[in-house]
Amino acid sequence: MNPSWIWLTIALPFIGFLVNGALALAKPEAKRVVAIVGPGVLLAAFAVAVGIFAGLWGNPPDQPLVFPLWAWIGAGGLEINLALQVDQLSLVMLLVVTGVGSLIHIFSVGYMVADPGFARFFAYLNLFMVFMLILILGSSLPVLFVGWEGVGLCSYLLIGFWYQEKANADAGKKAFIVNRIGDFGALVAMFILFWSLGTLEFAEIATLAPTTLAVGGATVTAATLFLFLGCAGKSAQIPLYVWLPDAMAGPTPVSALIHAATMVTAGVYLVARTSVLFAMAPLSSAVVAGVGALTAIFAATIGLRQYDIKKVLAYSTVSQLGYMFLGVGSAAYTAGVFHLVTHAFFKALLFLGSGSVIHAMHHAYHATHSHDDAQDIRNMGGLKRYLPTTFILMLLATLAIAGIPPFSGFFSKDEILASAFGRGAEHPIYYLFWALGAAAALLTAFYMMRMMAMTFWGENRTGATEREHLHEAPMVMTGPLIVLGVLSVIGGVINLPAFWPTPPHHGLERWLEPVLAPAARLMPVQIPHGATEYALIGAAILIAVVGLVAGYRTTLAKPITAAQQAPEEVGFAKVLFHKYYIDELYHSLIVRPLVGISRFVLWRFVDQGVIDGAGVNGSAGLMKSLGWLGTRLQSGQLGFYVIVFLVGAVWLLHSVIR
């Protein structure tokens, strides 16, 4: 198919949005039409994407193909042309987003069918896809930013989808504020680039920047740091990650689509997109890698002690995004994008699987009118008997995320860690980043297995009568899961490392080569070879296995109490400390202290106290109090208004006399 048909991929979801939106307003009960239109447009868009991909497969373009749609604003110094860019990178993203997006849309048909806002839900979901595709395909920063803002808006709408609950609306608000901070960074970066280069087109930036700007200079460093602030907001990195776990308040397919597979990876995509700039700014790259590594381990420790199945996955997403940034920060842009792709597969699978579990739990509780928490893994246990398909698929995804070969996550994660280690030869600080990444890998394997064990193994804790109602999800939901399961297993094939016995080797890397070559010339990827390489691989596999085994054993070592009977969370400090020093210290010398730290210090104090309190609420509070001062001055007394007027007048008059 001719790549100039690219606009169809955006137009199709937009038509879906219009149809579903109209139905939501006019005829919300027409669920059958919505169920066909919603996923249908996405499948069609995916088909177009595949067609274009197939057309370019044989002869990939050297230069990005830019298709101007129309000159949105075009005069003097303020041009914004809406143009779409097709190149190897945007095609990869396009395939992943439309492909995974289609599967999640299909899943949603089953998951949301009972919801009265079915049509509205699909309208939002389609609209989200429109903006996500604009983000991916935009040929310049402003166009990308339109998509960037748009996905934020849809995310905000979808997090608060069940707006009747206050917590959900609050979560939407939090996501909103944090993303504003990030957007500010992105905007400032855009202005710095516009000042220094006079263009915001990606293609022109890539050619102009290396000749115009000094490598490692202040301009490019500042621009990339602000750009990364934007990425950190959108992709939930320290210190702006706080919104993502709360965003799980939305429906589960939303979590899978937006908060795992697509939108949150936009930051990684943007860094890869502007790789030339980051390659020119070693300091910024190190910051990216460092923040990524810290986020990876930080979120992983918090994940150790969560009981809400979606919260575990949320912190896991934050942690995995940290990996991607560690990759792109180590100049391994291919590895970052590779992990983005495999993560989209297995994390979407995990979220949809958890959706299937919650669906079952919800039905069980609904049947008996119980008000227990359907998302608390302490209320689950032994579910593999009731949900066998979901269990097997989620287990595959867990192995993939833990990094067990030959599952997809192993290859991508290993490549990232190897690149970080390789850069250590030049900048020793990267050894530390590598160590953090490796430690995070251990924790990842541990908490994922803990979650799986508490959910699927052991005794069932749902309740005697409720148990009768647990059942596997319908085919419309398990179907997408199976496809994702296959992808999670074999996804690594797109970029197999050289040491792997069978070809194709470095498929993704060779495919992306034309896009990433300018960056690679400035800052080459350094992957260790020979003995070091094999030692690293061995260590990675060992870490994954140890983590999984430890996770399984410590979790099932003693019976788990259901959430209702579990000790109260409020007085936990004393309780936890007692258990921590007397009972569990000798069970595990490494993991348990980390649990305590993660729970008490990191989650309670850092996450909720410092970042929420001082950061998000604090800055909003400071602005509010400044504004309050303004309202106090607005006393209603005219005399005071005149005095303020005259202060200004005296200032202005005296400013011209000197």
Added chain:
Amino acid sequence: MTEFVFYTLAAAAVLSALLCIVQKNPVPSALWLVSTMFALAGIYVLLNAQFIAAMQVLVYAGAVMVLFLFVIMLLNLGHASETDRKRGPVVLVAVLLAAGIAAALFAVRDTSVASLAARVGAPEVASSPLAALPGAGRVQSAEAFTNPIASIARPMFETYLVPFELTSVLLLAAAVGAVVLAKRKL
């Protein structure tokens, strides 16, 4: 002699103005303002603007201020009020700010007719097509001394015809507005 008269009138104007703003009772306050206006009318004569001086007395002191006094009487406000004059630190702030304004405006104290004429009559301006523009040149005709009313009326009805007509809209708007607000019921 002229200067002596000027400074006498200036002192009277300043003194009246000060009394106007410190008087407790609104009626004397208004009368002191009238006094300032009269002093200014005298200065206008010194500045060779006899017609304006006459208008000052007729329109300002005669009509506008009478309207003020009329309203004060109508509302029965002809007595001192406790809360009218401010006290305390706000007085200091007010005086400082007023002094700040005055200090800035004093920067033009050294202006003289000669210095202005030298500047405006700069060759670049004089030789430019500006000379043809209304109000660009200085009126130095003998007419100004023999027939001051004509010398105001001519620019007013020729060059400034548009603004003059605009004042008719302004007065109409004021009349309509005042009537609307003062009507007993809408």
Added chain:
Amino acid sequence: MLLGPSLVLSAILFSIGVAGVMLRRNAIILFMCVELMLNAVNLSFVALSTAHGFTGQVMVFFVMTVAAAEAAVGLAIILAIFRHTKSVDLKTMNLLQG
């Protein structure tokens, strides 16, 4: 010759008017202080017209018209609020604030 001193006098009278606006709370007196400011500006116009011709005097004419128009409307507004509050004291007029 009198231009400089006239401009200074104008500045002084203007500032006295400004001070009056800050120091008083009676709406009518406040308005009278504004009239004083307008008079001060008129003095500047007249003084400057000794250098530049009659434009300044024409301007004074317009200012007088404006002052008359403002007086009519302003006093009508003061009457309107007096009907509500039985007062022209600005201290009581702070229903709108914040």
Added chain:
Amino acid sequence: MNPIDMRTPLGIVTAMLPELIVVATSLVVLLLNAWRHRTAADSRLAGQVSLVGLVVALAALAALWSGGATAAGPPHMVALDGYRFAALGVVLVASIGGVLLALDYLEREGMLAPEYYSLLLMATAGMMYLAGAEDLIVLFLGLEVMSVPVYVMAAFNRRNVLSAEAGLKYFLIGAFASAFLLYGIALVYGATGSTALTVIGSATSAQGLPVMAGLGLMLLVIGLGFKVASVPFHMWAPDVYDGAPTPVTAFMATGVKAAGFLALVRVLMVGFPNTIDSWQPALGGLAAASMIVGNLVALTQRSIKRMLAYSSVAHAGYLLAAVWAGSRAGAAATLMYLGSYVLTTIATFGILGVLGRGGERDVTVDSVAGLARRRPWLAFALAVCMFSLLGFPGTFGFVGKWAILSAITAEHHRALAVVLVLTSLVSAGYYLPIVRSMYMKDPVSEASHAQASLPAAARIAVAIGVVLILVFGVAPQPVVTSTVETARAFVGTGLDRVADLRP
């Protein structure tokens, strides 16, 4: 169209045709009042006649503009260029909005005085003279012809003490500010010997800026800064916007502000083009202060009407930043942003008027909860307005803000751009809660929003506003091209500008 000679009566009439039509309409309405002033139908008739007059004026303006009217001789009293025509267009649109919003409101709130419309028309004429003035005397008189009726309109709701208080406050501080403006005119006249802006421009270009002219310029900035509600001359705005009847607030927030800004642009671009260093710091300071104060204080407001008042202070800051640029791009950006601001503000106040039903001050973020479910179109319109005020891509507001930002950045000054971007982000903190409340919360009670339905006239205003916001947001090219074209009025500066005009 042949060049118009402004020295002949016919030339003057042709050049000022739109203004004259508006004044004539106000006289017709006044005459109509003389014997038809009792019933609601009379008031409505007056409004309809005004509307016709304004549309005819708009048509005359279009004829002049499309005819490419130019001055044959030197400009005289009012400018004859694209920028003035565009400015008149903005003012007329604001005025039409003011009439459309008032048509049902006055009837509903029992303010059956058809004089409202003749006052509004006279104020419009004043705004047109103010916005197109090429002479400081016309500027001053235009300002007064605009202000005097608006003082009355603010106090128009005679049954309401708040309206009276708003009128009094606006009047007293407005007259006070006029005195400053007038002093400025006196000093500029003294320093340059003329009140014609072109002459002033060539004088300041030739001799630089003597202290007298500098002081005069600052006093002009103070006077106009007051009218556009810039910090620190803004303190009246929240109270007056709050207390005045809502259609008047809409008219003030759009027409007065637009006319003030357009006059400011012309004064600075024509009168002081080559002494940009003397006024840039002052304008930059005012712009930054307005953006910061307006946005921060707006955050704390509960009443939407009052919040919009502070937000209008913030928008004055954005506009001042555009004027600050002192370039043709800045002038074009000012015009463009005013266009978006006027459309959005009219639509917003139109919606607010029906949400409040007489108690617009009580409409808060919480009381619009669930509007989307009861009145989906109304909620959609308000949401579009909020996004446009916020400057969200896809709305006209974004195009305007983008134009301002690119004008500022072209001057290589970063601080102001950063302040603009940062404070715009802060503004999301008060615009979006309204959207959130409408779409994500339940109505307070079963009965809420039952009354909220737009009357026909206001519906036209809101619909046109919202459609244009979206159309120009998506396809801004015509607006961008034409505003950039109008700013060519400021090609050449000072002496060469006058030379250009040589017959």
